[in-house]
Amino acid sequence: MIYPVTVFGDPVLRKKAEPITKDFQDLRGFIQNMFDTMYNSDGVGLAAPQVGHAIRIFVLDTTTDEEDEPAGIKKAFINPEILEKTGEEWVMNEGCLSLPEIREDVLRPETVRIKYLDEDFNQLEETYSGFTSRVIQHEYDHLEGVMFVDYLNPLKKRLLKGKLTAISKGKVLPKYRIKVPGK
DSSP, rough: OOOOEEETGGGGSSSOOOOOTTTTTHHHHHHHHHHHHHTTOOOEEEEEEGGGGOBBBEEOOOTTTTOOOOOOOOOEEEEEEEEEEEEEEHHHHHHHSSSTOOOEEEEEEEEEEEEETTOOOOOOEEEEEHHHHHHHHHHHHHHTOOGGGSSSHHHHHHHHHHHHHHHHOOOOSSSSOOOTTOO
């Protein structure tokens, strides 16, 4: 099932997501639906709040990024916790499925160490760098109620105000289905 993507203005995107437990109904199906939604929207990552669920899970697939070293990954992160961010901060132009038609440069650290549960609720701790690290940080932010526009300077935010208002009213035309706040 392909979910509509929740867009800017919906309170679920600003809420700190809650941990999930082993008894979460049809976890594997939910994860597959998140991947299907992400692929349908041409995304590389998707967090549960972006499909209307304030729970701590995100999926990503960075295997198509040939520049990522080491090779990218495809997996789900359940109840993740970023333990450490290290390395040089670098700028990359980011977009977000919940902010269609907006792309801006964002500064993030090179490397992230993260603890999380896999689909079988095995606890893992891993370190990622490069593009995969950036996507993990971006999706993790969604679980904390943070969006990439929050990292922009006040002038950039003011310049984007009209676009953000348009998104919150559904006045955008992404090629994927969206869920507009209050509708």
